[in-house]
Amino acid sequence: MTPSYDVVLVGGGGAGLRAAIAIAETNPRLTIAVVSKVYPMRSHTVSAEGGAAGVIAPDDSIDEHIYDTISGGDWLCDQDAVEAFVHEAPQELMRLEHWGCPWSREPDGRVAVRPFGGMKKMRTWFAADKTGFHMLHTLFQTSLKYGGVTRYDEWFVTRLLVDDGRVQGVVAIDLKSGRVEAITAKAVILCTGGCGKVFPFTTNAAIKTGDGMTLAYRAGAPLKDMEFVQYHPTGLPFTGILITEAARAEGGYLINKDGYRYLQDYNLGTPQPHPVFRSMELGPRDRLSQAFVKEMEKGRTIETPYGHVVHLDLRHLGEKKINAKIPFVRELCTKYQNLDPVRDLIPVRPVVHYMMGGIHTDIHGATPLPGLFAAGEAACVSINGANRLGSNSLPELLVFGARAGRAAAEYASQAREVDPRVIAQKTDEHRRLEQELFGRKGRERIATLRDEMQKTMEASAGIYRAAPALRQGVAELQRLQERYADIAIEDHSRTFNTERVSALELSFLLDVAQSMLAAALAREESRGAHQRTDFPKRDDQRFLAHSLVSRNADGSCRVEHRPVTITRWPPGERVYGEAAPHGTAHQAADRPLSSGAGV
Amino acid sequence: MAQRIRLQIARYRPEQESEATFDEYEVPYTKEMAVLDGLNFVKDRLDGTLAYRWSCRMGICGSCGMTVNGEPKLTCATFLGDYAPGPLRVEPLRNFPVIRDLIVDIGDFMRKLVRVKPWIVRSAEKPIAGGEYLQTPEQLEEYKPFSMCINCMLCYSACPIYGLDPKFIGPAAIALAQRYNLDNRDEGSADRMEVLSEHEGIWGCTFVGECTKVCPKHVDPAGAIQRYKLTAAIDSMKAFFAPRGA
Numbered sequence: 027m028t029p030s031y032d033v034v035l036v037g038g039g040g041a042g043l044r045a046a047i048a049i050a051e052t053n054p055r056l057t058i059a060v061v062s063k064v065y066p067m068r069s070h071t072v073s074a075e076g077g078a079a080g081v082i083a084p085d086d087s088i089d090e091h092i093y094d095t096i097s098g099g100d101w102l103c104d105q106d107a108v109e110a111f112v113h114e115a116p117q118e119l120m121r122l123e124h125w126g127c128p129w130s131r132e133p134d135g136r137v138a139v140r141p142f143g144g145m146k147k148m149r150t151w152f153a154a155d156k157t158g159f160h161m162l163h164t165l166f167q168t169s170l171k172y173g174g175v176t177r178y179d180e181w182f183v184t185r186l187l188v189d190d191g192r193v194q195g196v197v198a199i200d201l202k203s204g205r206v207e208a209i210t211a212k213a214v215i216l217c218t219g220g221c222g223k224v225f226p227f228t229t230n231a232a233i234k235t236g237d238g239m240t241l242a243y244r245a246g247a248p249l250k251d252m253e254f255v256q257y258h259p260t261g262l263p264f265t266g267i268l269i270t271e272a273a274r275a276e277g278g279y280l281i282n283k284d285g286y287r288y289l290q291d292y293n294l295g296t297p298q299p300h301p302v303f304r305s306m307e308l309g310p311r312d313r314l315s316q317a318f319v320k321e322m323e324k325g326r327t328i329e330t331p332y333g334h335v336v337h338l339d340l341r342h343l344g345e346k347k348i349n350a351k352i353p354f355v356r357e358l359c360t361k362y363q364n365l366d367p368v369r370d371l372i373p374v375r376p377v378v379h380y381m382m383g384g385i386h387t388d389i390h391g392a393t394p395l396p397g398l399f400a401a402g403e404a405a406c407v408s409i410n411g412a413n414r415l416g417s418n419s420l421p422e423l424l425v426f427g428a429r430a431g432r433a434a435a436e437y438a439s440q441a442r443e444v445d446p447r448v449i450a451q452k453t454d455e456h457r458r459l460e461q462e463l464f465g466r467k468g469r470e471r472i473a474t475l476r477d478e479m480q481k482t483m484e485a486s487a488g489i490y491r492a493a494p495a496l497r498q499g500v501a502e503l504q505r506l507q508e509r510y511a512d513i514a515i516e517d518h519s520r521t522f523n524t525e526r527v528s529a530l531e532l533s534f535l536l537d538v539a540q541s542m543l544a545a546a547l548a549r550e551e552s553r554g555a556h557q558r559t560d561f562p563k564r565d566d567q568r569f570l571a572h573s574l575v576s577r578n579a580d581g582s583c584r585v586e587h588r589p590v591t592i593t594r595w596p597p598g599e600r601v602y603g604e605a606a607p608h609g610t611a612h613q614a615a616d617r618p619l620s621s622g623a624g625v
Numbered sequence: 626m627a628q629r630i631r632l633q634i635a636r637y638r639p640e641q642e643s644e645a646t647f648d649e650y651e652v653p654y655t656k657e658m659a660v661l662d663g664l665n666f667v668k669d670r671l672d673g674t675l676a677y678r679w680s681c682r683m684g685i686c687g688s689c690g691m692t693v694n695g696e697p698k699l700t701c702a703t704f705l706g707d708y709a710p711g712p713l714r715v716e717p718l719r720n721f722p723v724i725r726d727l728i729v730d731i732g733d734f735m736r737k738l739v740r741v742k743p744w745i746v747r748s749a750e751k752p753i754a755g756g757e758y759l760q761t762p763e764q765l766e767e768y769k770p771f772s773m774c775i776n777c778m779l780c781y782s783a784c785p786i787y788g789l790d791p792k793f794i795g796p797a798a799i800a801l802a803q804r805y806n807l808d809n810r811d812e813g814s815a816d817r818m819e820v821l822s823e824h825e826g827i828w829g830c831t832f833v834g835e836c837t838k839v840c841p842k843h844v845d846p847a848g849a850i851q852r853y854k855l856t857a858a859i860d861s862m863k864a865f866f867a868p869r870g871a
Contacts, residue, residue: 064678065735067776068686123757126745126808128765128772135759159685160772167743167801179735202724231680264657267683358683361702362657473669517674519638522725525673 028449031176032056032438033431034196034211036183036238038066040158040420041402041427042217043165044118048431050172056435059209061178061198063233063527066166070219070231071423074158075270075354076142077150078420080115083139086147088112095418096595098144098310099382099411100554101570102251105593107389107407111418111425118424119151127164128153140351141275142417144310144602146303150417155270155354161420178209182527183237185455186214186245186398189448192441193245193397197455201527204520206459208452212438213397215430216242217423220381220403223531224539226480227333228378229261229268235531236538238404242385243537247393248574248586250406252538253546253556254382256414257489259314261377263332265362269355269374271416273367274307276351279339280314281371282326288336292317295603305603312413312555313602315376319489328373335373344368376489380419382410382555383545386574391430397441401430408572411590412554463526468512472528475513476535479506483539487546492560496547503540507581510536537577544583545573566597627653630705631712632663634675637723645723648672649712654705660715661689661700664727677727684841687775690782691727692716697779697839718782720791731778737794738776740820741802746813758810771804771849773842780836780846786829793829794821796836796846803849822857830854 033049035042038060049058060066081091091112096103123129123137130138130152142150153160169175180201187195187208195210218238222230243249259280260269274280277300282288287297287306294313295305302308318336321327327334340348340355345368348356359367384406391399391407402423409422486499510533517525551565552558571587578584629651637645652666661679668675677700679689684702691700694714705713721729751758780796787793802821806814821827827850834847 064680064686064688065731065776068678068680068688070681070686072686072775073681073683117753120753120757124745124750124753124810126805126810128769129757131760131762131765133762135757135761135764137757156685156773159775163772163774167738168745170739171742171744202730231686232682233680265682361684364656471669472673515673517676519640519674519676519725521639522676522728524668524676528673 028208028210030210031059033213033434034059034061034209035215035217036061037217038062039069039219040071040162041423043169044424044427045215045401045431046169046175048428049435050174052432052435053439056438058174059176059178061181061183063182065179067163070234071158071162074420075155076272077152077157077417078119079149079417080119080151080421081149082116083148086149090147094145095415097600098415099413100600101597102411102590104408104591105595106591108409110389111409114425115421118421122164125164125168128160130154141301143271143308144304144415155272155352186241187448187451188245189445193395194444194448197452201522206456208449210444212441213434215399215434216404217402218404221538222378224483224535225378226484227266229266235535237534239385240534240537243577247395247398248386248576249541250386250572250574251383251408252542252575253549254412256311256380256555257315257376258311258379259376260338260374262363263330263335263373263375266377267358267362273340273352273355277301277343280307281337281339282321283328288321289317309602310413315489318376333375335375337371338374339371340367380414382414390433391426392433399430399434401426463515463529466515468514470509470513472513472532475506475509476532479539487542490557490559491546496543499543507536540583541575544585545575548585627655629653630709633712633714635716636726656706658705659701660693660703660705663705676725687777690718690777690779692718697782699777699841718778720782720788737798741798741817742813743801743805745811748812760809764809768804768807771800771844774800774844775842779839783835783839800844800846800849803853
């Protein structure tokens with residue numbers, strides 16, 4: 027008997043769980059399944075550190091958050107989506123407060139906010155520096171009270187069931203038993219997160235392999251703005267572990283090998299002792315990561331066995347503040363870098379962190395394929411444009427997780443029953459898996475192909491790009507796709523076969539990587555995180571537009587562009603670091619209203 | 626030049642073996658490399674059949690708990706160099722059924738977690754527009770340490786009571802119950818008390834504190850259990866002296 031639900035969610039992180047709760051609350055009669063390759067509390071939302079933006083302070087305004095987001099995204103954001111997002115973020119964060127999220131507090135008991143990069147007001151809610159961890163566990167634990175949610179923990183989805191142009195479920199492997207099953211549904215929501223593992227050096231967890239993006243892409247839904255990859259400026263060398271932007275928001279300095287706050291040389295403002303909104307270390311991530319590359323070219327970075335680094339200096343913040351506001355930074359540095367930020371400089375370098383692009387959706391999370399929805403990092407609505415601002419992704423997965431949940435609930439309430447013929451596709455998929463994975467006696471090691479793909483992507487689609495390297499990358503990925511057909515799988519067990527999972531993940535990654543290079547090659551301009559040395563200027567005439575990558579029948583990519591939605595904010599220049607019109611973050615922090623003393 | 630260390634890794638493939646055996650591998654290591662990096666080296670280069678769970682490799686997702694030289698550890702936060710010159714023995718967490726190699730079945734915990742109602746229980750909910758429930762930093766600090774549990778299962782693996790009596794609801798579930806009981810927004814402690822009291826297990830806990838010692842996040846489940854016992858004892862005394870309806 028094939029299990030059947032009204033809505034199937036793929037992915038049990040922040041977006042998936044928020045969507046599940048939204049469906050249960052919209053229509054308690056609907057049946058919901060959450061299918062995830064890991065237990066939900068293992069999802070990568072858990073690693074988010076710094077915070078979640080939502081207008082709450084009395085001196086803040088909705089329009090300012092909108093403007094920061096749009097200018098931060100270099101005008102590639104859809105402004106109707108940003109407006110919806112900024113309006114709904116505070117209530118979503120408040121809902122999480124009601125569900126028990128341990129937000130850091132003011133002495134009077136109200137929720138505290140902190141400054142963040144590219145934001146000109148204090149609006150980032152935080153739970154010390156484990157914000158994602160607390161949000162995820164709050165959502166997961168809260169989701170347990172809804173009886174209508176059935177979980178398929180440690181089930182790996184291999185394809186979407188599509189019939190008659192309509193998505194009607196998934197095929198998945200139960201990892202524990204190795205069984206291949208169809209799970210049908212009137213609507214499917216993909217909440218599988220990002221795809222950082224296409225690159226060698228990333229903050230992303232091992233599970234971030236672009237599964238949902240490729241599932242949608244192979245089923246015929248386009249991927250949007252895939253050329254926009256965020257490098258976070260402060261990752262620990264070797265591990266790639268993230269040192270949160272909150273470390274700079276609390277007053278940390280970025281210094282080169284001479285102890286010089288080098289960001290002042292890159293049009294990001296003049297150094298002040300205390301953090302200044304939208305200036306210096308609180309500039310946007312794309313600009314900071316680009317400044318690092320320039321600084322390296324000038325020979326002013328520090329060479330280490332794990333690449334060039336600069337230093338993040340937190341020593342002047344003092345032990346008390348570090349323990350209160352960014353204890354996880356201290357824990358991570360002690361454990362993984364064998365240093366104490368209270369006394370020592372932290373070596374950091376840019377690290378792949380976030381995918382601005384994703385499955386093309388409208389502002390309700392609907393893709394162009396009927397029955398298919400997406401939310402969170404897997405999706406591209408787009409509110410992040412060409413560069414996401416720090417602390418916008420956590421509220422994004424709440425706002426658009428909830429929106430996708432409500433839209434899918436409404437769709438499923440009116441949709442026709444699943445066509446039983448669709449279940450026959452399970453047999454096809456089972457056969458494909460048997461041939462590709464079970465009977466495979468090839469020569470290529472999975473890890474070798476993965477390493478080569480990652481090196482290719484870093485070489486061709488890093489912080490700075492140009493046509494020759496991008497073309498070389500396209501050709502290399504094509505070769506890797508061919509070599510993938512000859513992979514070796516040593517593990518023939520059906521019980522928890524992680525080698526087969528790795529093979530399927532690699533296959534997803536290769537498709538995602540191809541879409542990224544195709545979009546990067548087609549965008550002949552520089553905007554936000556996409557910097558072309560052969561086209562160094564932004565070109566609004568040609569490219570005030572989203573890239574849409576679709577898959578041709580032969581596996582090749584087709585790139586089209588569609589205009590950005592502009593409502594009230596015509597394209598302008600991104601200005602950071604001018605004399606801060608709204609005062610310093612430090613001055614604001616001195617006001618009793620927003621001291622954020624309690625953690 | 627990297628040094629090398631020998632890993633003795635427990636293997637169990639239920640289709641092939643009726644009990645676990647050990648396979649030995651030699652891996653290079655540097656001072657930065659965690660035990661998990663050693664396992665990844667084995668899987669990527671030496672033996673693709675090795676099965677284990679991992680994800681964030683920064684000590685927060687809770688996936689990679691295993692028994693390392695007899696002690697429950699997060700393998701992403703335990704370093705090869707600390708065990709030089711080896712050999713280093715890696716086994717699945719104890720007190721759980723083994724599914725395959727280093728992967729254990731945590732379904733029992735997942736079911737117990739639901740039973741302690743790990744969510745805010747209130748008789749009346751305030752509308753979202755009404756703003757936040759006030760919670761001072763001191764009130765936050767009351768329950769915050771218990772909210773740091775990453776569900777890594779090291780405490781269950783170390784718990785002598787759970788080892789003898791799998792019905793015992795266990796350290797992490799009790800800590801999470803206390804996390805909500807001590808939250809000033811919550812009104813569900815009486816509900817949770819019933820669940821926690823219905824089984825003998827909790828009274829069997831002798832405060833050996835193994836759970837607290839192995840916790841990688843300093844949650845102190847043993848403290849939660851003792852605190853809970855005290856509350857329960859006071860409640861039962863109250864019930865004895867002031868019966869319902871009196």
